[in-house]
Amino acid sequence: MKYNFDEKIDRTGTNCLKHDGMGMYFKADDLLPLWVADMDFRTPDFIMNAIRKRAEHEVLGYTFRPDSYFQSIINWMKRRHNWDIKKEWISFSPGVVAGLTLGIETFSKPGDGVVVMPPVYFPFFDCVKGTKRKMIENPLKLENGRYTFDLEDLKSKIDENTKLLLLSNPQNPGGMAWTREELVALTDICLENKIMIISDEIHSDLIFKGNRHIPLASISEEVANNCMISMAPSKTFNVAGLSSSLVIIPDKTKFARYERTMGVGHLGMGNIFGTIAMEAAYTHGDEWLEQLLDYLWKNYNTLEDFITKHLPKVKVMKPEATYLVWLDFSAYGMKNDELMKFTIEEAKLALNDGGRFGTGGDGWLRVNVGCPKSVLEEALERLKKAFAML
Structure with a gap:
């Protein structure tokens, strides 16, 4: 078509x-x-048709996510990013920014340091300030018309109270699809200093030819166990109004901690049409x-x-x-x-x-x-x- x-x-x-x-x-x-x-x-059309079909059943009560929903995500990550993920890694958030905030609440405490790398998607600042964490700015370097990480600046600013780093991958607003080499250099520093990374990968499907998205957790098992990834079909398929995002946390203990945070606010159920749209997008969207x-x-x-x-x-x-x-x-x-x-x-x-x-x-x-x-x-x-x- x-x-x-x-x-x-x-x-x-x-x-x-x-x-x-x-x-x-x-x-x-x-x-x-x-x-x-x-x-x-x-x-x-494949998303709208799926929504219309479900809307024909005129009871919109409590629902759960079927196995086909999880399988659509697993298959999409494999097809689009050559990344093998498991159902037990997949959780939910009512939006990527909501996921970032929930991650900060889960994996740090007030007063802890959280690294941000400006210029960056401005809700990052709200997530840190709103949760009463200490914001550590590690500005990107502009070199040859492209941003790069300033790793020496990062190493000079972090200390034992630095617990998290917020990563925009791909980067918003600059549009960088960070390379494996760039991400490895960054994650090495974070692993050495016991800094967990929360990676916003909402633009991960919107990659132009000649570039590739590297899911942070795909770098190594060690990195996977030290990160949380927040993704969504909202930018890719223009369904932001459905407020449905996914969170991927490979580490079993960290996953359980995040689920407990979600449970306190009863945030995990989402909405019927967000679930329907996500499954349709990841099944038919290529x-x-x-x-x-x-x-x-x-x-x-x-x-x-x-x-x-x-x-x-x-x-x-x-x-x-x-x-x-x-x-x-x-x-x-x-x-x-x-x-x-x-x-x-x-x-x-x-x-x-x-x-x-x-x-x-x-x-x-x-x-x-x-x-x-x-x-x-x-x-x-x-x-x-x-x-x-x-």
Whole structure:
């Protein structure tokens, strides 16, 4: 089946955060939204058909997850990432960020040190601060247009009270698909210092050709027993509104501890349609995903070519993964609030403020290219017209 990613779907009036929520965040509702990390594409037919079929039975009572659900996850990880996992490693969370917070609550105590590597997905900061842990910033290094780990800085900042490290793998907002060599170097330090890693791998399926996602737990048995991985079909298949994510913890003792934390809040059941969607996605999603990745890469090339030609002062970080593109506007000399004000008022665009991603994000903007090409082209024209005035 040939999927149509050029289709423009009017999402307004659906309480959609990306479109209907702009007034709350940008104080304007007449902007072109390329901010929130969901896509403007139709949720795949095999997911919607599965949901419709279940909805025909008009009792939505308590349910459990069948063996076929777990097998779909196991099969997907093997097909997409060549990673062998077991049913007894798989748990649940009502969202990847919720999983990160539950992991922090489970595997550390207030006052413990938690490492974050900015610029990074900004809810990481909320997870650490909100659980009253001590945040240890280990900023990424920008080298040759790509981020790398600053391992010497990490070693200089950790101590015996450092218990956890939060990893964005693939990295958001930069789009790095961390290599095995990079991850081994990082995990060696964490193992030596008894620092557990909680890895956000929500973008793990959105990997562009020439790159590969390395699940953290696939590196070695020792690393597997020292980590927790939080994943979801939400970014891949555009089902974020179903609030259903999975957690993978290979170590039996750590798994039991996480399950106890989940049990206290009765958070493990999830919802019927989230379970249905996840199983359908991981059972039938390969062809749709291949077509999506091809479309997203063409969108990225459209953006890169346009900016190179019309906005040469802007530096584009080439993504190895994700549908998010990180753009450096620092050559224009604007402070963060000035840059945001300019893109809102003059370009009429809703983009993500780089400053929110922490150290190293000032002067940058994050652009979501998970939209029809015509929408992206309109956004680029608006940027061109606005910055031509400077």
